[in-house]
Amino acid sequence: MEKKTCLYDRHVALGALMSPFGGFIMPIQYTNITDEHNAVRQHCGVFDVSHMGEVRIAGPEAERYVQHIFTNDVAGAPVGQIYYGMMCYPNGGTVDDLLVYKMGDNDFFLVINAANIDKDVEWMQQQMQGFDIRFEHQSDYYGQLAVQGPEAEAVVEEVLGLPCKELKFYTAKTLDVADGDEGETIIISRTGYTGEDGFEIYGSHEFTQKAWDKLLESGRCKPCGLGCRDTLRFEVGLPLYGDELSADITPVMAGLSIFVKLDKEEFIGKEALAEQKANGAPARIIGIELADKAIPRHGYPVLNEAGEQVGEVTTGYHCLSVDKSVCMALVKSEFAKLGTPLQVQIRKKVFPGTVVKKQFYNKSYKK
Amino acid sequence: MATFESGLRYSESHEYVRVEGEFGYIGISDYAQHALGNVVYVDMPEVDDEVTAGEEFGAVESVKAASDLIAPVSGTVVEVNEALEDEPELLNKDAFANWIIKVQLSDPAELDNLMDVEAYKAHCEN
The missing domain is CATH 2.40.30.110 (Aminomethyltransferase beta-barrel domains)
Incomplete structure (x- = not known):
């Protein structure tokens, strides 16, 4: 039985074509893939990507742990910096590709693929031994919206009222948003999976629902399904786990060596990946x-x-x-x-x- | 909303046949083109190829996926709709006007296995 995101009822009300993806029942398209694709390339589109998984890793040895399981190098990163990279098996095969957000000293937010959530969490927990960290699986708490396209900055600023102009590519910040007496801290980053400028916004289900409604009511942002998310990422050569990366396809084979820092002291899969890089995949x-x-x-x-x-x-x-x-x-x-x-x-x-x-x-x- | 055209014979996999004498024009229904979305490629057989009822004779591709075309009747291909090579989107504009192949029917009795428009409508509603 597939899970539903917090926006499921809205997708159905919009008449979206719904289909299973990564353990969730997700909108593939609302009108058609071509129109939604072009909306993101030319104006602005919003995607429900609440199916993505989130993990928070904090504690005295959080950085050492992230360095151990992740191919990219987060050492000494400024707070707010985001890194793309992979988790690999000792043989170099890919567990998943993911984003790592540095939220504070020894405090990291990891965003993983929906289809891999159970496998990743199990893998990460298996690697925890000997590290003084707190591991919190937060996928059920967070909803996520991706607002993408050349007009995304203006839409996020003006429609959602979230200041984001100063965010550089691949950086994030937290924002305290008030809602009556209630309030919460959301995360916003200048990231995406379309090859366009854009933002990804992580908040509670309630925040995500309200933000989605505002974006659609504004008429400045087209709801976009996973169909065009795939055509958009494909055209700009971004990999999808399960297609261009897998347990059998290493980051070196996928042409992603730039995200594999072999000069790092140690990480899982380093020897195998170094061997592939030296001798050819x-x-x-x-x-x-x-x-x-x-x-x-x-x-x-x-x-x-x-x-x-x-x-x-x-x-x-x-x-x-x-x-x-x-x-x-x-x-x-x-x-x-x-x-x-x-x-x-x-x-x-x-x-x-x-x-x-x-x-x-x-x-x-x-x- | 999908439109339906009377006078045609329909298959469960959403192909139609318009019979004219010993020939049949085979295409996909309006319901099918709606379900597919933007058609971006039509893979068609060649003239003189044999098609067999119930078997695949080509494919219609939307952005997302390829869907096999299943022959509703058997026969020999006498013409393919070459306009679809350059303008596959014609299927979205008018699926009934833009047939895909014309066949010489080898067994007209097969037409009795297909649905009339009322039965096909009911099939789509389920």
Whole structure:
């Protein structure tokens, strides 16, 4: 039985197409994916991303613990700084990709993928031995909205009344919001998963519901489903756990080595990832552009020119912003070089393509 | 809201056949195009290909996913709607006017296994 977010009734009332995702019943689209995609690229869209998981790690050895389980380096970070990175198994395979927010000295807020919440929490708790930390699983408390698009800053400031102009890319702050006699502390960050400027806002269910209502009533922000969240993140080459990252796909294979700090003293998976980086990974995530309009989908075989299978598609679309059929795929490393001719089998036919950079559309972050 | 056209035969998987003499024009219903959302690609067979009732003969792709096209009747493809190659969105504009393939029916008795518009409407409401 899938869980519902605190905005479930609103999605149903809006007539959204609802579908299971990551253990939740989530809105895929309200009108159609193309319109919602374009709203985020051109104006502003709001996503219910309350399905995402949250964990708070605090205590005397919180930083040492985060450094142990996380591939990026949070040492000496200023309060408010956010890091993207992975948790890995000792063999380098990926447990999950996540954001780590530094909320204070030895106080971190971790945002994990919905589909991985149970697995991640179990994994993190298994690694706690010998660390003096407090581990608080907060997924059931927090709702989360992502307000994304070139007009997001103005919408968050003017419609929600939350000052966010001064937030730099990948930084966060807490805000005390009053509501009658009640009040709460929310977290807002300049982050997202669309390749556009935007904000992610974490608060109680009640706060999340009220903020959602204000955003929709304003008419300045289109409700957007997970359908366009996927097309948006795909076009700018952002990975999705389960497609471009998995227990079998390391961050090095996924081309995310920049978020793996091998100069750190120690973290789980370091030796395996260092070995892959030095000697080459067996397979890599690449981009493929097809000459034809046929659409490559997750799991379709990727073939070399001789027709032998050398990999498979991880995500593919007819790219909305550039009007081309493109995909990301995991292929044997000898076929990963830019310009390599490859083919994708789509149902009964085989279509020629070329290895390209896996960013099909340029990000426009406000840094 | 989806519209329905009388005089056609419909399958449970939402294809229709418009029969003209020994030929059948096969397409997807308006209900189906609504459910798919923006159509971005139509994978069609080639002229002279054989299609078999109940078997896949192509696919309609929306942004999100590919949906197989299932032949409602058997026959030989005599024409494909080439306009859909460049403008797949025609299926969203008018699914009944924009048939996908024209076949020469090999077993017209198969038409009796398909639904009339009233039965199809009831099928969609369930």
